[in-house]
Amino acid sequence: MNFKIVTDSTANLSAEYFLEHGISVVTLFYLLDGKEYPAFNPNNPNTLDQFYNSLKQRPKTSTSCANENSYYEVFEKAYNDGQEILYIGFSSGVSATYRSAEIAQKRLLEKYPDAKIYCVDTLTGSFGQGHFVQKAVEMRANGKTAEDCYNYVLEQRLCMRTFVTVDDLYFLYQGGRIPSLSYRIGSLVKIKPIIEVNTEGKLVAVNKVLSRKFSLTAMFNAVKDNVTDKDVVYIAHGDCLQDANALADKLKAQLQIKNVVVGKLEAVIGAHTGVGSIAIFFLGNKRT
Structure with missing residues (x-):
């Protein structure tokens, strides 16, 4: 029809x-x-x-x-x-x-x-x-x-799991997603938040790490711990193709994900997450 x-x-x-x-x-x-x-x-x-x-x-x-x-x-x-x-x-x-x-x-x-x-x-x-x-x-x-x-x-x-990490807290701050004090302290110590979309469709911080390497590892682990459908995983990136491709290769090699779709993150979400952000989407264990 x-x-x-x-x-x-x-x-x-x-x-x-x-x-x-x-x-x-x-x-x-x-x-x-x-x-x-x-x-x-x-x-x-x-x-x-x-x-x-x-x-x-x-x-x-x-x-x-x-x-x-x-x-x-x-x-x-x-x-x-x-x-x-x-x-x-x-x-x-x-x-x-x-x-x-x-x-x-x-x-x-x-x-x-x-x-x-x-x-x-x-x-x-x-x-x-x-x-x-x-x-x-x-x-x-x-x-x-x-x-x-x-x-x-x-x-x-x-069942659509969504995780995001950002490389620069400036854009979350400018978009009103984090307060000034958190932005200043987080930037000083180079915090990389791991953000998940919860059952209400809201963004919530679920972890904080202190380097880009650890944030990308956390994204990989989010898939490893939750994925149920290995046919496809999506990676949207804030103009950081090299990191996105490296994560895609790791998902295919270590988790046997059949297809990883990589593309630039669209502008409305990107305006809040900024350059260097990585968002990952996959079907997995139901959000609770």
């Missing part, structure tokens, strides 16, 4: 993939020194390269969510095209974006009570969110319904 898949720019998939599979994308925004930019620009394939080059100048960074009208326009068009709608959203634990989509869903149903629209919060982002988008595309091609895909994401979302 053909239905419209809608997602956010945070899903970390390419413009070519979205176009090929007829996926509608609602963009979030990032701000560098107060100037706002769309995180997804299908007409500029170099957006991420430009973004990370800008981050190296250590600007003041922040982000903003998509508003309800952006979602409503996409939802209404799909409805008018006679399609059911499946929205696969960025974690509500770190952004108000999902709430915007819920408000748009409510507006659509008030105007068109016969609309079939399913909104699901992935409680993750980047390649974790993108994994569920790709799974929905696969399920749709195999004849599954929007409701089938919605139920699948609901059942599996807490």
